[in-house]
Amino acid sequence: MSYNGARYHGYQIQNNAESIQQTVESAIKTLMGEAVTINGCSRTDTGVHAKEFVFNFKTENNIPCSGFVKGMNALLPTDIAILSCEEAEEGFHARFDSKGKEYLYRINCADVRDVFAENLALHYPYKLDYEKMRSAARLLCGTHDFAAFCKAEAKEHLVTTIRTVYSVEIKENGGYTEVYVSGDGFLHNMVRIIVGTLIYISEGKRTEQDIVNALETGDRELAGKTVAPCGLYLNKVFY
Amino acid sequence: MSYNGARYHGYQIQNNAESIQQTVESAIKTLMGEAVTINGCSRTDTGVHAKEFVFNFKTENNIPCSGFVKGMNALLPTDIAILSCEEAEEGFHARFDSKGKEYLYRINCADVRDVFAENLALHYPYKLDYEKMRSAARLLCGTHDFAAFCKAEAKEHLVTTIRTVYSVEIKENGGYTEVYVSGDGFLHNMVRIIVGTLIYISEGKRTEQDIVNALETGDRELAGKTVAPCGLYLNKVFY
Numbered sequence: 279m280s281y282n283g284a285r286y287h288g289y290q291i292q293n294n295a296e297s298i299q300q301t302v303e304s305a306i307k308t309l310m311g312e313a314v315t316i317n318g319c320s321r322t323d324t325g326v327h328a329k330e331f332v333f334n335f336k337t338e339n340n341i342p343c344s345g346f347v348k349g350m351n352a353l354l355p356t357d358i359a360i361l362s363c364e365e366a367e368e369g370f371h372a373r374f375d376s377k378g379k380e381y382l383y384r385i386n387c388a389d390v391r392d393v394f395a396e397n398l399a400l401h402y403p404y405k406l407d408y409e410k411m412r413s414a415a416r417l418l419c420g421t422h423d424f425a426a427f428c429k430a431e432a433k434e435h436l437v438t439t440i441r442t443v444y445s446v447e448i449k450e451n452g453g454y455t456e457v458y459v460s461g462d463g464f465l466h467n468m469v470r471i472i473v474g475t476l477i478y479i480s481e482g483k484r485t486e487q488d489i490v491n492a493l494e495t496g497d498r499e500l501a502g503k504t505v506a507p508c509g510l511y512l513n514k515v516f517y
Numbered sequence: 518m519s520y521n522g523a524r525y526h527g528y529q530i531q532n533n534a535e536s537i538q539q540t541v542e543s544a545i546k547t548l549m550g551e552a553v554t555i556n557g558c559s560r561t562d563t564g565v566h567a568k569e570f571v572f573n574f575k576t577e578n579n580i581p582c583s584g585f586v587k588g589m590n591a592l593l594p595t596d597i598a599i600l601s602c603e604e605a606e607e608g609f610h611a612r613f614d615s616k617g618k619e620y621l622y623r624i625n626c627a628d629v630r631d632v633f634a635e636n637l638a639l640h641y642p643y644k645l646d647y648e649k650m651r652s653a654a655r656l657l658c659g660t661h662d663f664a665a666f667c668k669a670e671a672k673e674h675l676v677t678t679i680r681t682v683y684s685v686e687i688k689e690n691g692g693y694t695e696v697y698v699s700g701d702g703f704l705h706n707m708v709r710i711i712v713g714t715l716i717y718i719s720e721g722k723r724t725e726q727d728i729v730n731a732l733e734t735g736d737r738e739l740a741g742k743t744v745a746p747c748g749l750y751l752n753k754v755f756y
Contacts, residue, residue, distance in 0.1 A: 282632040327633070351629060359629045390590060390598045393521040394566070394637060 281328050282357040284397035284508070289322045289331075298322075298358065302333070305353040309346070310339045319372040319515045320379065323467075325397065325507035329382070330361070332372045332515045372515075378444065380460035380514040381469040383505070387455055399454060400509035406455055407480040408448055414479040415446035417489045418472060424465055425496030427475070429504070432466035439465055439496070446472065458513065467504050475502035520567050521596040523636035523747070528561045528570075537561075537597065541572070544592040548585070549578045558611040558754045559618065562706075564636065564746035568621070569600065571754045573611045611754075617683065619699035619753040620708040622744070626694055638693060639748035645694055646719040647687055653718040654685035656728045657711060663704055664735030666714070668743070671705035678704055678735070685711065697752065706743050714741035 279302070287295035291303070299318060307313055319332040341349070343363040350360040384399040386392050391401050425439040433439060443461040450456075457476065459469050475492075478484040484502060492500035518541070526534035530542070538557060546552055558571040580588070582602040589599040623638040625631050630640050664678040672678060682700040689695075696715065698708050714731075717723040723741060731739035 280629075280632050282635070347629075356630060356635050357632050359632050361629055390519075390586075390600055391595060393519050393596050393598050396521070396595050398633060 279328070279331050279333070279358060279360045281331065281359070282398075283322060283325050283327045285357065286324070288324045288326070289318055289320065289328075298328075298331075301355065301358060302350075305350055306335070308353055309349045310337065310341060312337055312339055317372045319376050320512055322510075322512055323507050326510045326512070327398070328512040330514050331512055332376070332517075334366050334370055334372045375517060376515050378460060378462045378516040379464065379512060380458060380516075381464070382511040382513040383457040383459070383469060383473045384509045384511070385455040385457070385473075386453070388453055397508045400506050402477065404481075406477070408450075408455075411448050411476045411480050414476060414486050414489055415448065417486060417493070418446055419443050422493045423496060424468055424493070426492035426498050426501045427468045427471040428465035428498075429467040430498060436465070441465065441468070446476075448476075460514075460516075470504045470507065470510060471501050473502075473509075474505045477505065478502035518567070518570050518572070518597060518599045520570065520598070521637075522561060522564050522566045524596065525563070527563045527565070528557055528559065528567075537570075540594065540597060541589075544589055545574070547592055548588045549576060549580060551576055551578055556611045558615050559751055561749075561751055562746050565749045565751070566637070567751040569753050570751055571611045571615070571756075573605050573609055614756060615754050617699060617701045617755040618703065618751060619697060619755075620703070621750040621752040622696040622698070622708060622712045623748045623750070624694040624696070624712075625692070627692055636747045639745050641716065643720075645716070647689075647694075650687050650715045650719050653715060653725050653728055654687065656725060656732070657685055658682050661732045662735060663707055663732070665731035665737050665740045666707045666710040667704035667737075668706040668710075669737060675704070680704065680707070685715075687715075699753075699755075709743045709746065709749060710740050712741075712748075713744045716744065717741035 281298055286298050289298045291297050291299040299316060303314060303316055314335040314337060316333040316335045322328060346363045347360045386395060386399045386401045387404065387406060389403050421440065421442040423439050424441050425433060428439055441461055441463050443459065445460050447458040448455065457473050459472055475484060488500045520537055525537050528537045530536050530538040538555060542553060542555055553574040553576060555572040555574045561567060585602045586599045625634060625638045625640045626643065626645060628642050660679060660681040662679050664672060667678055680700055680702050682698065684699050686697040696712050698711055714723060727739045
């Protein structure tokens with residue numbers, strides 16, 4: 279599915295707040311008369327979007343896949359859409375079976391806000407130095423301890439903060455700066471801190487040596503700030 | 518300025534409904550302490566957008582143009598943005614001095630709705646026949662009586678329904694079909710009826726001969742339906 283996360287309190291179900299998961303499960307209940315729990319490939323935060331989000335669930339219902347897509351899209355609010363559906367093998371799990379993901383972060387560098395992209399990009403009305411950002415981005419690729427690129431409270435529950443970043447690409451697209459980050463897995467806020475760090479590199483507030491030291495020491499202060507969730511999209515999931 | 522017209526009852530000021538004009542005039546009053554009436558280049562309908570809308574007003578205030586842009590953007594809601602400002606010659610009128618305009622109509626032809634373009638395009642989940650549409654579009658270019666391409670009630674008040682269409686271009690852009698129509702002036706709903714007619718041409722519901730006859734007779738029934746306002750953008754104004 280794809281979703282515009284602007285008005286949701288993230289993917290994961292919670293009390294007293296509208297979530298993507300709860301909205302989808304409720305539509306499935308209406309369509310198929312079955313209360314199911316869906317397994318999502320990721321837990322996106324409040325305001326974060328998904329261009330391609332994979333989930334799975336087990337059902338006894340024999341509704342055809344095409345009927346599921348059409349029925350769900352008629353029932354879901356217009357900011358969530360089922361893109362496709364297929365039968366999975368017994369035991370498939372959208373999150374545990376994923377081999378990696380690609381995130382996209384969109385930045386509007388124009389002087390004036392884009393009235394057609396409200397809540398869909400970070401408005402940063404300054405010029406970015408792509409050369410400096412690309413050079414620094416290379417240091418992040420590979421297998422590292424990304425503790426310095428993780429929300430502090432999230433670290434406690436983790437077995438390891440070692441992750442592999444496959445690539446960090448910076449592209450210009452229709453006046454927008456797009457940062458694509460792909461890897462085998464991501465810590466909480468990792469992409470938003472990576473983008474914030476690359477912006478600090480562009481501004482001269484951090485150096486490449488700071489990134490090297492951040493990866494070595496795990497010191498959050500050596501990385502940049504956590505940029506706003508509105509620019510972040512889960513773009514692809516690999517299996 | 519540019520604006521996302523989704524939540525407005527059109528450009529023009531009216532009682533008991535939120536309009537672009539009233540919102541802008543109210544921000545000017547707050548910024549400059551002066552009650553002014555702005556002259557807009559066009560009167561877009563409910564739900565119609567503008568990428569580039571020109572307006573002018575007369576003031577005794579000597580606020581610099583750059584201050585006007587920044588001040589207004591801080592005061593206006595996020596779905597309206599002032600793009601630039603310059604001093605005009607005495608007597609300039611954004612509407613009467615315009616030499617023409619270009620409108621853009623955006624169509625999403627993908628099977629599934631685009632969750633990031635709610636109220637920003639027509640969702641038409643079928644394949645369009647560009648060749649047939651382009652061939653028919655050529656018949657609309659030039660100076661014609663466009664009475665068949667005008668909202669019925671709007672015709673009564675007009676001196677003439679003759680207009681000159683400079684060009685009709687059909688482009689593919691990132692999965693969207695974009696129809697650009699430029700001309701010296703437009704009748705009420707004219708672009709939306711032109712696009713609806715080109716869709717009917719693609720579907721085989723109208724022929725090129727129907728267009729020739731529509732231009733000759735002014736018979737609204739020979740043209741296509743009026744497509745939804747959400748896909749329409751005032752794109753450029755010529756002076």
